[in-house]
Amino acid sequence: MxxxxxxxxxxxxxxxxxxxxxxxPVPAPPVAPANPAEKFETTHKVVASIDVKGEKGHTLQTICLDSKGRVVGLVAPPKPYGAPPKGQTAEIHLFDADGKAVKNWKVPFHATAVNCGPDGTIYVAGDSKIAKFDADGKQVGETVELPHLAAILKxxxxxxxxxxxxxxxxxxxxxxxxxxxxxxxxxxxxxxxxxxxxxxxxxxxxxxxxxxxxxxxxxxxxxxxxxxxxxxxxxQMTGRMRVANGMAVSEKDVFVACGDVGYGYAVWRFTKDLKEPKQVLSEIGGCCGQMDIQCHGPDVLVAENTKHQFARYDRDGKKIGAFGKRGEDTDPKCFGGCCNPMNIRANGVGDIYTAESEGVIKRFGPSGDFIETAGVVKLTGGCKNVAVAVAEDGKKLFFCDLPGSKFHILEKKAK
Incomplete structure (x- = not known):
């Protein structure tokens, strides 16, 4: 295509x-309209912006938090739309909650997704591979092939x-x-x-x-x-499956979102030791190569950006509910734009946070009801990954600025 x-x-x-x-006469280029969300009342404000630079021109692709509340940044070449190019590598950059660099290490393949388990294990996936690291960056076991590929190719x-x-x-x-x-x-x-x-x-x-x-x-x-x-x-079909578009980890499962056979995206479930692959979701619509998933307890949250909603499924792929609706950019309760929400995350108290390409972070309750606009960050570019991470107590938010190769730290405003 x-x-x-x-x-x-x-x-x-x-x-x-x-x-x-x-x-x-050549008309003057149009001035981009102001982001209506900048007028929203928010609970958090940007207090710091952390530039992230890797080797060989690698840039920040996505972020998450580990079990200690530290920011885990995946620094790599851009995510491919088809089969990953050969010979690429990636890096993990670790920062404390204030954005101070702690350490970094190399990943021996082109990683496109990262997430952390409740036990502190850091999972990195991409280019048909997956690897595990402990909280200090030491690799746990060998790099293995993503389990679902063998099942499909067989x-x-x-x-x-x-x-x-x-x-x-x-x-x-x-x-x-x-x-x-x-x-x-x-x-x-x-x-x-x-x-x-x-x-x-x-x-x-x-x-x-x-x-x-x-x-x-x-x-x-x-x-x-x-x-x-x-x-x-x-x-071409199997090439898309080799790219890990998103990853989520619960107490007992690892989930990976990748290209489906044909069109759309699929979600596969594995055990913590990366065995017993089972496809739990298929033919999920996703725009611009973006498909984010996260865990909410044992369940899976999916940012269904083409439907302007997010959905919750149990670990076997049974739909529990869908939340959010399409609407004007001026309505904070709605998802506007071409395809939102792009990213999603749950925190320790069960609240759900969504992120939109335009830099808007919204907070929903555990049952999916809209609560408030948490923050608005100025960004450039169109549809893209805008990973959001949330401290356990919700006082700090972390927002990935893909075009700028940086992440922003937002803190709760004083009342």
Whole structure:
């Protein structure tokens, strides 16, 4: 699907450039509207911002808290949308609750998710692997393959059948989509070419070449889709499963969110010794490669960002309830934007905190009822991971600023 997105992006850019009038003044770029949430009453305020830098240009990707209330930062290359590139590594950076660096250590693979168990064990996953570290950064046992991969890859016939269905659907939808778009471009090109050369404006002269280039791109991408094989689809499908999009740890279980076979995301459950893989959720919608899960006691919380809600499931994947609703950005009780909430977290007293791409942190009660807006942080960029971590007593919040490679510390305001 990346080829499709790139093609469309190229078309949109070219078409917008082609449509520019010769003598029309270029308008000033629009000023981004103020974030309505900045006017919300909040219980916490930012008291510190901690820059995090790793080796080889690695940046902060996500955060959590360990059992001692310290900030655990995963520092790594950006999370891939498909199969992870080979040879990448990551780092764990540990900070105290005030943001002072404590220590850091290397992770021997491209990690994309981190979380901590109640016993202080730090779990790191990504690139089809998972490793455990103690509170001091010493690795516990060997790095092992994510247990669900072996279970999936073992059933090759089922994988092939799913890939065949997906490939058939792709070819029907994408080839037709390109054919329709190509027809439209060809008709526009024909109209321009029918004009006498001396009657064409400078813009129209540019458009002729741009439309030809776009049509050529369509032909190339259409050919790629027609020539796509079942084996290529299987590789793409399993590539997504190798990326750990999220991870959660309870007293007895480890959960990992990854790409599902086909579309959407799946959640797998393992034992603490990383055995007995069982898929408990499938076909969960997630926007922009983002799928966050956390534990709430023995249960699993899922930030269902495409539905503008979060949901709670028991350890076997049975739905307990869904909470939150879509609404205007000006209503603190609602989730606005393209796809929110992006991230979720529960604290020691059972309250649930959600985080949105626009830097908004909201607090809900254990039953899912909205309580208040906890904090608002100024961020740049669009849809992204905005991991939030919460002290056991709720007095401190920690917020991941992915574009800035930093985390913000928020403290409860004095009454």
């Amino acid at each position: 990346n080829v499709f997105r790139l093609g469309i992006a190229a078309v949109l850019l070219a078409a917008s450039a082609a449509g520019a009038a010769d003598d029309t 059933d090759t016939e089922s994988l092939k059948k799913r890939a065949e269905v997906q490939l058939k659907k792709e070819k029907e939808q994408m080839v037709q989509a390109y054919a329709n778009a190509k027809k439209s471009m060809t008709e526009q090109l024909k109209k321009l070419e029918e004009k006498k050369e001396e009657d064409r404006t400078k813009t129209e002269a540019r458009q002729i070449q741009q439309f030809k280039d776009i049509i050529k791109q369509y032909d190339e991408i259409e050919t790629q889709y027609k020539n796509r094989t079942v084996e290529q689809v299987v590789e």
